[in-house]
Each structure stands twice: as C-alpha cells, then as structure tokens.
Amino acid sequence: MSDDPTHVREFFGARAAGWDTKFPHDGPAYAAAVRDLGLREGDRVLDAGCGTGRALIPLRKAVGASGVVLGTDLTPAMLEAARRAGRDRDGRLLLADVTALPLRTESLDAVFAAGLISHLPHPADNLRELARVVRPGGLLALFHPIGRAALAARQGRQITPDDLRAEPRIGPLLATSGWRMTSYVDEDGRFLVLAVREG
Secondary structure, three states: OOOOOOHHHHHHOOOOHHHHOOOOOOHHHHHHHHHOOOOOOOOOEEEEEEOOOOOOOHHHHHHHOOOOOEEHHHHHOHHHHHOOHHHHHHOEEEEEOOOOOOOOOEEEEEEEOOOOHOOOOOHHHHHHHHOEEEEEEEEEEEEEOOOOOOOOOOHOOOOOOOOOOOOOHHHHHHHHOOOEEEEEEOOOOEEEEEEEOOO
C-alpha cells in the first residue's frame, strides 16, 4: 500500500458507501475472531483500521458495558458509513492513522485489526506502534474473513513466497515489533493471527 495517506483515503473513500453490501456475510467470521481474541469484561480494546465498524458490535459484546471500545480509521467516509449503520453506539470512532495513534502508551488491553496488515506502509514500525498502546501481556488479533489463498483468488493473483501474512514472515515480523505470536490460522474461511504484547 502507498505511504501516502491521501491515496489510502481516496481508495477506501470511493468504496465506503457500498463496503458492507459487497461483503454482507462476514459478520459471523468477525464475531468468531473476536471470541478467539479472548477479551474479558471491562477490557479496553481498539479496532485498528475499523472501516465501517463491523467488529465493533462483537467487541462491545465481549468487553461489556464497563469496557472501552475504540475504532480508528484513516478514511472519513468509512467512519461516516459506520455512523450511518449505527455502529458508533458500540464504540467511539476516531479519525486517526494507526501509524501514529492519539492514545497513551499502554492504555489498552487489546487491538483487533481486520484486513489491516496488508495496508500498513511500514509493517514493523506500524505493528510497534500498536504494541506501544497495549499493556504488556495485552493481545493482538490480525484477522481477515477469508484466508490468503481465497483472497488471492478473489483478487486474481497468486500467493507469493514473500507474502507478509505467510507464517514464516509474520511470526518474525511480530517478534521484532514487540509481539509474540501465539496462534496462526490460514484456511479458506478465515485468516487469524493472535499475539501477546511482550514486555
């Protein structure tokens, strides 16, 4: 993805209004990934690159009324689509770049990131920024509602050995960014990497 946030905003801004209708059946996969993250009542969680906020409802359910749910996205049109869908009732929406989050160090218990990893301009630095805002022992989920092979087929391309999401690449990348990978799943129905904040 481009280092230029304007390009990212333009790409997703043009697709925001129809995003949910393009992927109408992803809800159960999001809910399952949130369950696997292992949040507890009262936890503080960030949906990083939240888009139209499809994860906010299961995140709120996981942390309960006493928890904190934040959703950040770089694209105003995506956040507006989340508001139109009423998802701002389940989490506070912030226009923010995940490469420089407006959050205190170690202020969160977890980060959920759906479809984000392939859009990070500098993955090691950007994952380090996510680690900065999570307490030691906190959690990270890197999720996509379909696996790498299915996504590549949808996009008309082949998986290459240098795919950032391949297990031999993502584990070391997380390790250099303050995370320890605890689980790796890449199957047609989902991609889910879970990690713990080192510290």
